[in-house]
Amino acid sequence: MIREAMEMPPKGGFSFDLCKRNDMLVKKGLKEPSFLKTGTTIVGLIFKDGVILGADTRATEGPIVADKNCEKIHYMAPNIYCCGAGTAADTEAVTDMVSSQLKLHRYHTGRESRVVTALSLLKSHLFSYQGYVSAALVLGGVDVTGPHLHTIYPHGSTDTLPFATMGSGSLAAMAVFESKYREGLTRDEGVKLVSEAICSGIFNDLGSGSNVDICVITQGEKEYLRNHMLPNPRTYISEKGYSFSKKTEVLRTKITPLREMVEVIEGGDAMEE
Amino acid sequence: MTKQQANWSPYDNNGGTCVAIAGTDYCVIAADTRMSSGYNILTRDYSKIIQLVDTSVLASSGFQADVRALQKVLAAKHLQYQYQHNKQMSCPAMAQLLSNTLYYKRFFPYYAFNVLGGLDREGKGCVFTYDAVGSYERVGYSSQGSGSTLITPFLDNQLKSPGPLLLPARDAVTPLSESEAIDLVKTCFASATERDIYTGDKLEILILNASGTRVEYMELRKD
Numbered sequence: 001m002i003r004e005a006m007e008m009p010p011k012g013g014f015s016f017d018l019c020k021r022n023d024m025l026v027k028k029g030l031k032e033p034s035f036l037k038t039g040t041t042i043v044g045l046i047f048k049d050g051v052i053l054g055a056d057t058r059a060t061e062g063p064i065v066a067d068k069n070c071e072k073i074h075y076m077a078p079n080i081y082c083c084g085a086g087t088a089a090d091t092e093a094v095t096d097m098v099s100s101q102l103k104l105h106r107y108h109t110g111r112e113s114r115v116v117t118a119l120s121l122l123k124s125h126l127f128s129y130q131g132y133v134s135a136a137l138v139l140g141g142v143d144v145t146g147p148h149l150h151t152i153y154p155h156g157s158t159d160t161l162p163f164a165t166m167g168s169g170s171l172a173a174m175a176v177f178e179s180k181y182r183e184g185l186t187r188d189e190g191v192k193l194v195s196e197a198i199c200s201g202i203f204n205d206l207g208s209g210s211n212v213d214i215c216v217i218t219q220g221e222k223e224y225l226r227n228h229m230l231p232n233p234r235t236y237i238s239e240k241g242y243s244f245s246k247k248t249e250v251l252r253t254k255i256t257p258l259r260e261m262v263e264v265i266e267g268g269d270a271m272e273e
Numbered sequence: 274m275t276k277q278q279a280n281w282s283p284y285d286n287n288g289g290t291c292v293a294i295a296g297t298d299y300c301v302i303a304a305d306t307r308m309s310s311g312y313n314i315l316t317r318d319y320s321k322i323i324q325l326v327d328t329s330v331l332a333s334s335g336f337q338a339d340v341r342a343l344q345k346v347l348a349a350k351h352l353q354y355q356y357q358h359n360k361q362m363s364c365p366a367m368a369q370l371l372s373n374t375l376y377y378k379r380f381f382p383y384y385a386f387n388v389l390g391g392l393d394r395e396g397k398g399c400v401f402t403y404d405a406v407g408s409y410e411r412v413g414y415s416s417q418g419s420g421s422t423l424i425t426p427f428l429d430n431q432l433k434s435p436g437p438l439l440l441p442a443r444d445a446v447t448p449l450s451e452s453e454a455i456d457l458v459k460t461c462f463a464s465a466t467e468r469d470i471y472t473g474d475k476l477e478i479l480i481l482n483a484s485g486t487r488v489e490y491m492e493l494r495k496d
Contacts, residue, residue, distance in 0.1 A: 039312070060470060063419055063469060063471055065467065065468045065469070068467065203495055204313075205312055205313075206309060206311075206312045206314065206471065207470065209496035210496060231496075232494050232495070234463060234467065235463050235466070235491065235492050235493050235494055236463040236491060237460075238457075238459070238460045244430060
């Protein structure tokens with residue numbers, strides 16, 4: 001029975017082999033390792049000349065901030081960028097993987113990548129993993145067919161939208177977009193609106209915070225504005241500073257000599273087995 | 274046959290952090306003013322601190338509905354004490370009362386993480402730290418709430434309370450001056466706010482000394 005399973009080639013998709021073992025371990029009392037989630041606010045909108053993507057920069061592990069300034073806007077192609085929410089490892093891995101696939105495709109076809117190509121590659125990968133790859137993405141870019149903006153959900157469904165938000169702060173950001181979005185925004189108006197939406201997520205959602213990252217993509221040009229806004233400086237730094245002793249403090253010392261003298265006996269009896 | 278689980282919990286955690294530091298002739302009690310539920314902020318301006326007596330101040334994080342109920346019970350009990358004994362309760366007496374009140378509800382606890390700070394009958398600073406069911410101890414400093422795991426190691430390093438580190442346990446008020454202690458508290462909260470999502474918005478500091486009670490506020494990060 002075991003030999004048969006080993007000879008079969010892997011079919012692809014999620015392998016559920018270890019799930020039974022994991023369940024048994026949890027029942028015995030093992031604490032499952034937690035995931036680093038980005039607990040995020042990510043947005044995108046289409047303006048007059050292209051697409052603007054925005055993201056906050058906080059990565060959380062439960063209630064603790066693991067990274068105060070992480071990068072959530074990932075490079076896919078020179079004309080395509082992707083914001084990621086959900087499990088940090090999943091968003092990184094899936095965007096890196098599709099970015100490599102797009103590059104190979106560009107070599108193969110000799111053409112600029114299209115946003116719908118990235119979309120198809122991402123959605124088919126996520127669907128085959130049935131939602132276990134916990135990546136919620138906002139994909140945006142400008143190609144020969146024009147500007148495009150899509151949202152991709154962990155189970156593999158997609159939407160094509162003029163403005164989009166994802167992550168735990170998506171409701172806060174969408175409230176801003178629904179109030180103030182209109183078609184044909186200029187670049188500066190678009191950047192201002194995206195910043196407002198991300199700030200809304202940063203201040204009203206506890207899973208989002210720190211700074212605002214922006215990426216503006218237009219025909220033939222892209223601007224990656226890392227830390228475009230820093231609305232959260234540290235509020236108090238003590239003037240006198242704090243010192244920490246370099247050594248571990250010795251509270252007590254006790255030396256016990258083990259033996260006064262050791263005798264070496266030559267040609268003694270061999271040890272009994 | 275798996276055990277039946279409740280599909281509704283009577284408790285919620287509104288987050289927040291409390292700290293108290295005892296000095297030779299003062300006591301500093303501080304808490305942030307953010308009240309949250311899940312990933313949402315309910316309000317940025319909610320005080321977790323209540324002054325029960327001139328010399329006793331209670332700061333509690335956890336489930337604020339239970340905290341509010343606990344505060345009312347203590348205030349009522351203190352009023353009765355005043356009628357019966359014709360004097361105000363001392364801080365150690367209030368500490369014992371709080372412990373008894375918490376243990377009274379041992380089998381449906383107040384979801385409150387308390388720090389009681391004040392001045393004892395000699396005018397020295399005292400801090401009492403509690404768990405949810407009333408176990409308490411007099412200490413030189415304490416932190417409770419969501420940011421306590423971030424703040425306590427720092428206070429251990431700076432204040433080196435002999436309490437848990439050396440035996441026998443000794444009376445452990447810090448030799449720091451009042452302004453140094455306030456500076457320390459502000460640093461603690463600014464740092465905890467950076468890394469704990471439930472701590473932030475504003476810091477409320479109460480300083481008790483021989484001349485009375487003083488309040489100070491400081492802005493914290495709002496994200």
